Amino acid sequence: MFAFTKHRFYRQAVLALCCTVVTGLAAVSAQASDLETIEQRGTLRVAVPQDFPPFGSVGTDLQPQGYDIDMAHYLADQMEVDLELVAVTSANRIPFLQTDKVDLVISSLGKNPERAAVIDFTEAYAPFFLGVFGTPEAAAIKETAGLSGKTIGVTRGSVEDMELSELAPGDTTVQRFEDNATTISAFLSGQVDYIATGNVVAAQIAERNAERAPTMVFRIKNSPCYIGLSQDNAALKDKINALIERAKQDGSLESMSQKWFHTALPDDLSS
């Protein structure tokens, strides 16, 4: 009995080792799918988030929904191929691309040098920024001097707190609250008429309170999202860039922004 168990253990160990090696080889030799492969296959595989509204979440009908999902649908429609959505987290979205499990990553991906070393990026397709938001009737502020005399609510210790404290004039009152929920309450109850936050949070507030939807009046920091694809894939990159440009021209991006962020696209993304 003991001998048999031991035997089985060895057999399993060898099998497991083989599997690991084979998987490893497959990963190393994973050839990124180029435009031709995708068109032959007839399916575009896209990594999308499912835990980051309004970019990607799961709707009440259990279907993925959001800005990124709409973008994926738009690209597949324009390329006249089927769409396969692959749910990813922010940690595994780049490995999915590197191992050719997906052709594109449309997952609120920001550009930075570390990522640019391993994958390639298209043009920006989605807005992602920190800003000062006011009530719907608030006037836009062009320069930092325009913030003087204003009272701005912000969540203490957040990136927007640091950036705002850095650039706000001395007579700007920055009211710091403990967490995002309290900052939002302060804005919605009318305690502050301006808050500094990200466009994603602003969109969530707008979703629930249309009559006091936060409207961007001043941009603090801009880091738009890009579509990620594997390196040395020029044909696919050109194709996607052309389609992003078309989406800007035909108003698709604008209507997606209205739908998911309840606001117009910022200038650097609109045509």
Add this chain to the structure above:
Amino acid sequence: MTLDFSTLLPYSGHILEGLVTTLWLTVVTTFVGIALAIVVAYVRDLGSGIMSRLLGGYVEVVRNTPFIVQLFFLFFGLPALGIPISATVAALVAMILNLGAYTAEILRAGIDSTARGQHEASRALGLSRLQSYRHVVLVPAFSRIYPSLISQCIIVMLGSAVVSQISVFDLTYAANFIQSRNFRGFEVYLVVTLIYLLLAVGMRLSFELVGRRLFAFRQGGSA
């Protein structure tokens, strides 16, 4: 872990500003809150009447709900009802209402310990209603509850740390702010804890000094 207090130096202005805010909030609350308590205790002591019941309701609501909830109710609730209120005013009002309710109850215990007969006797001797209330009821009552009163005022001062949650720049707000910038939480809170401790001890000493003058007739008494 090494302690580095030099990282606090650039923020000493913040700590000072926070300290000043905590101090003046406490001083104003102490005076107005005790005055409020005297009125509440007086009206409730008269017994029946709608005012007495209303004030009884106020005392119970304040004493049976958390301070931070009262604070959020004033800060977020009143503007929604169309009554604009700044963070500082909301904090001050919440603190005064809080101290007023607790002190009114403490004071009532002191008043009840004075036999009704003394009050009646003083009236019979020709003191006016107010004179009698002041000299025969209130002052002895205060002298008896004075230790509890000191503690209550210190509790309110320490509890004022909560007002930092609605962005009032008090001592705790300063500590949270500094901690979010230099990530030296231990040093910051150590310093602020010491300041609160000194404030509490200072308050107790000044109260006792005042008490010795006010209640000189009770030399050797419990006050």
